[in-house]
Structures are given as C-alpha cells and as structure tokens.
Amino acid sequence: MSQTNTRGKLYAISTGPGASDLITVRGARMLGELDVLYAPAGRKQGDSLALSIVREYLSSKVQVRTRHFPMSSNDDEKIAAWDAIAQEIVHQVQQGLRVGFVSLGDAMLFSTWVFLLERLEHQIDIEIIPGISSYSCIASSAQFPLCMEQQSMAVMSCTAPVQKLASALTDHECVVLMKVYGRFAAIKQLLGELKLLDHAVLMANASMDNELSYRQLADVSDDIELPYFSTIIVNRAWSTR
Amino acid sequence: MSQTNTRGKLYAISTGPGASDLITVRGARMLGELDVLYAPAGRKQGDSLALSIVREYLSSKVQVRTRHFPMSSNDDEKIAAWDAIAQEIVHQVQQGLRVGFVSLGDAMLFSTWVFLLERLEHQIDIEIIPGISSYSCIASSAQFPLCMEQQSMAVMSCTAPVQKLASALTDHECVVLMKVYGRFAAIKQLLGELKLLDHAVLMANASMDNELSYRQLADVSDDIELPYFSTIIVNRAWSTR
Incomplete structure (x- = not known):
C-alpha cells in the first residue's frame, strides 16, 4: 500500500x-x-x-x-x-x-x-x-490594456460600497469591477460622474459562445439585463472613442 | 494575392x-x-x-x-x-x-x-x-490566496511612492507588490510598521528552475540580493505562521 x-x-x-x-x-x-x-x-x-x-x-x-x-x-x-x-x-x-x-x-x-x-x-x-482570470481574458479580447509601467490596478467587487469603488477609481489608473450583475445603473452613474465612461469596457461570458461586449458604456441602457458573469474594466489612460 | x-x-x-x-x-x-x-x-x-x-x-x-x-x-x-x-x-x-x-x-x-x-x-x-500573470502563479505555488468574496486586491509597482503603497495596504485585503528588486529593505520596513510581515510571501522567478520562495519575511535579511523578477503578495486575511 x-x-x-x-x-x-x-x-x-x-x-x-x-x-x-x-x-x-x-x-x-x-x-x-x-x-x-x-x-x-x-x-x-x-x-x-x-x-x-x-x-x-x-x-x-x-x-x-x-x-x-x-x-x-x-x-x-x-x-x-x-x-x-x-x-x-x-x-x-x-x-x-x-x-x-x-x-x-x-x-x-x-x-x-x-x-x-x-x-x-x-x-x-x-x-x-493557476488559470487565466476573467478580467485578463476580457482585456485581451477587447484589446483594452490593464496597466503599464508605473501604473497600478485594483480588482474590486461591485458589492462593495460605492464610496470604496470611487476611491479605487481615483487611486488607480486601472480598476476591474467584478460582479456588475444587478448593479449596472449605479456603476454607470459613478463612471459618468468621474468622466470615465469613455475609458471602460463591459464584457460578459468572456471567451464563451454567449460572449457580450460593450465599448460605449454611455450608450448602454441603465436597466439592461446583464448575465451573471459580467465585468467592467476601467483604464483612465486608454480611451474607447 | x-x-x-x-x-x-x-x-x-x-x-x-x-x-x-x-x-x-x-x-x-x-x-x-x-x-x-x-x-x-x-x-x-x-x-x-x-x-x-x-x-x-x-x-x-x-x-x-x-x-x-x-x-x-x-x-x-x-x-x-x-x-x-x-x-x-x-x-x-x-x-x-x-x-x-x-x-x-x-x-x-x-x-x-x-x-x-x-x-x-x-x-x-x-x-x-491572455496568459498567467506572475502573481497568479506565485499564489498557486505558495498556496497563498489572493482574495475572496467581498475582498479586493491592488497590484502595485514598488517604484511607487511608499505613501501610495501604504494606502493600498490599508485599503485592500490583498496587495501584490511587483518590482521588489532593489527596494526590499524599504518594503520590509513598511510591512513591519503595518504588522503585515506574517501575512506575506516573497517569490522570485516563479515556476522556473531558479525559483526562490520566502514565507517568513521577518527572517529575510534587509540587504538580500533579489533577482529581477521578485514579487511580494500580502493578504492580511491569511497568515504564514
């Protein structure tokens, strides 16, 4: 034995x-x-x-x-x-x-x-x-970089208080917002207030057959029904326009 | 053609x-x-x-x-x-x-x-x-988790000002400190002040033949010669003791 x-x-x-x-x-x-x-x-x-x-x-x-x-x-x-x-x-x-x-x-x-x-x-x-995390796949798929050189990145859950998300968006060039499901309207409003809507991508079910991708968040309806696996990446040093 | x-x-x-x-x-x-x-x-x-x-x-x-x-x-x-x-x-x-x-x-x-x-x-x-980032490999190899549930993670370069690193270590349960090379003594002092030395791992050349790993940062000499690819992961919700 x-x-x-x-x-x-x-x-x-x-x-x-x-x-x-x-x-x-x-x-x-x-x-x-x-x-x-x-x-x-x-x-x-x-x-x-x-x-x-x-x-x-x-x-x-x-x-x-x-x-x-x-x-x-x-x-x-x-x-x-x-x-x-x-x-x-x-x-x-x-x-x-x-x-x-x-x-x-x-x-x-x-x-x-x-x-x-x-x-x-x-x-x-x-x-x-180890494995590829969803946000790493989204960055590649959307051709939207995470961070470079002296920059920093925060990975947050949208279940956190809005003030905590706002701090992260102020402190870091790149912020990954996981678990957007059910919270899109509040997140969109926050990104609008911080003038970051043109510096973000939203993706759901990344790399799967039912992948969804949005590059113009200002045009996405507040009451959109998002899938469970939805993530937003914000990079204030990179524009989607 | x-x-x-x-x-x-x-x-x-x-x-x-x-x-x-x-x-x-x-x-x-x-x-x-x-x-x-x-x-x-x-x-x-x-x-x-x-x-x-x-x-x-x-x-x-x-x-x-x-x-x-x-x-x-x-x-x-x-x-x-x-x-x-x-x-x-x-x-x-x-x-x-x-x-x-x-x-x-x-x-x-x-x-x-x-x-x-x-x-x-x-x-x-x-x-x-996309690919596996070094810190993801280090977390798996050291069996040291990044973050869970409602927690958040920041990925920082140690070339940032110490005050910015200190803020990240206060704001997030998990902080990845990249580019430790040449800055270990200052980082060790900061982690000591924040009582985080027992909540961190240091790894260099992760997954390669010349991989180095330290789980007790308090015991590592301030003037250690680290390889270029050296990273510290801090998770205040996980202990190495």
Whole structure:
C-alpha cells in the first residue's frame, strides 16, 4: 500500500475564463491523469460550467462527482458541508487516488477552492495549477490594456460600497469591477460622474459562445439585463472613442 | 494575392510566468502555426527568456527574430524604435504572414506589447492570447490566496511612492507588490510598521528552475540580493505562521 499512498494527491485545477483552450497546458495534461474529479454545480442540479470546460481533457476512467458547493462558509450548515467534502477528499487521497477539483478562472482569486485549501493544507499533498482570470481574458479580447509601467490596478467587487469603488477609481489608473450583475445603473452613474465612461469596457461570458461586449458604456441602457458573469474594466489612460 | 492577404494577422501570445506548460493550450497551438515570431531580448544581446519558454511549440519553418525592444516609449529615440518595429510588422502582415509577438506573463499587464498595440490596432488584424500573470502563479505555488468574496486586491509597482503603497495596504485585503528588486529593505520596513510581515510571501522567478520562495519575511535579511523578477503578495486575511 505504501507505494499507492505516495501517489495520492489533490490537484486544484483552474479552468480559465470559459473557452476550453484557455486552460494551461499543465492543467489539460493533469486532467487526463486524474482518478476522481470534483466539479462544482451551479444553481441547477447537476449542471457544471467548469466540467463542460474541461471534459475534453478527461480520461475515460475518471470518476466525475458533480456537487453543489456552498458559495460561502459563513454559517453552521455551510461549514458542515465544506467539512464533509474535505473529509471525503482526504479519504480518497489517503487511498492513493489522484483527486482533482476544478475551479473557474483562477483558483486563488474569488474562488470557493480556498474553503477547501484552508481545511486541507496541512493534511494531504496538494498542487494548485493557476488559470487565466476573467478580467485578463476580457482585456485581451477587447484589446483594452490593464496597466503599464508605473501604473497600478485594483480588482474590486461591485458589492462593495460605492464610496470604496470611487476611491479605487481615483487611486488607480486601472480598476476591474467584478460582479456588475444587478448593479449596472449605479456603476454607470459613478463612471459618468468621474468622466470615465469613455475609458471602460463591459464584457460578459468572456471567451464563451454567449460572449457580450460593450465599448460605449454611455450608450448602454441603465436597466439592461446583464448575465451573471459580467465585468467592467476601467483604464483612465486608454480611451474607447 | 488576395487570399494570402486575408490570412495575414498579428498574434500577441502571452507566455505565462516562465514554465513552458503554464502557457494556454490556445497559445501553444498558435505558436505552431506562425510564419514569423518576434521575441524580446533582455539586456544581453540575443538572449530571450520569452523565446526559451515557447521554443518547444514552434514549427521548424518559423522565422524567429530576436530583438531588443525598449522598455518604455518616452523619448524620441525609443518612439522611433517602436515605430520602426510596428512598420516592419505591418509590412509582413500585409504580405499574408502570420506574425507572432511573445510577451512574458500576460500581454495586457505591465507589458511593452501595449506600445505595439497602440500603434497597430487600427492598421492590421490582431489577436491577443491572455496568459498567467506572475502573481497568479506565485499564489498557486505558495498556496497563498489572493482574495475572496467581498475582498479586493491592488497590484502595485514598488517604484511607487511608499505613501501610495501604504494606502493600498490599508485599503485592500490583498496587495501584490511587483518590482521588489532593489527596494526590499524599504518594503520590509513598511510591512513591519503595518504588522503585515506574517501575512506575506516573497517569490522570485516563479515556476522556473531558479525559483526562490520566502514565507517568513521577518527572517529575510534587509540587504538580500533579489533577482529581477521578485514579487511580494500580502493578504492580511491569511497568515504564514
């Protein structure tokens, strides 16, 4: 058994933003060597965007376990759910299995993977494979730079207070505004007040078949229905006009 | 000739942080289809780290042009150098060639690629392929998260005034400090004053054979000789003790 036990390991594999070929070569190769793969399911039972991104790289022998993972761990029920998943993974790794966990975008940035990491980092052997974050993909796709030379960048969630977003937009040449969903009107107003509407792009579902892109934010209706994965990048040193 | 002309395109391909298998699958495939590849050379004549990262993906027919590109475009001589390279690329693309330009890390973040983009964006067909930035690789490699949920992140250059770095460290849970080279003592003092030395990792040459990693910054000598590619990640919500 000792030989088998040495092989056991947990791999957190970042999928990148959505297109299957925007995963890393390392991630794609590792997916083909897994015994078990955990894939996070969205709200609908059994649906996993992360799994659909990586499916082409899996071997025929891998056992896929699609699970609904809580998006936070801030109450007893959610803590118990993460603890249970962590224990299940420990058990499999101790049996000598190569276990994968796929994470959208980059596993270390706004990812629930960290709830597993904090439970498992001293218990089992772990390898994390980084990925392209959504904003990096948006910058390339929209041909809209993030920052240069002595400039700086802030990555914010639009769930933050407007005053905090305004400070970031004043302090940094580039600001990435994640989670625009449901908050577009307020963000558009803020960008207007700061005269930044001509220095921003809005993109949803970057690199996926249903990608949406807007380069003239002043022309976008306040009550537009945006998809869940919507992000605005502001760069006051770059103009869309 | 019209068929050939349609094929001509410029591809900005991000190499990722250094390990060849941390490039995207899309980037690796595209490298194999290039007719010409421009690779930036470092200070020493003919040396190109970016080229060494991608060499295994190139076809035998590709023509490699290693060039020294100025790190800025802020004086007449440097502007002229970028203009000349841009015109050379336009000429090749108009001849129907698939021309590549490799960029370390991510092409849209702290990359001289943007000096070409601003000259060429309305002249020729361009595709940009995103890459893993150094700090994303460091977070995965050090198993040290960037940010979560409602938190925010700032990416700063240590060439900024200390007061600006201090503000970022106060305003954001996570701060990435790039270009630590030559400034470690001042940064260490600042992190000490803000009681953040136990909430930081320092890594150089991430994912490369000569990778260096420090998790206890308080124990690192003030006058350590750091490599050029050195970065500190601070996350006040995560401890290294």
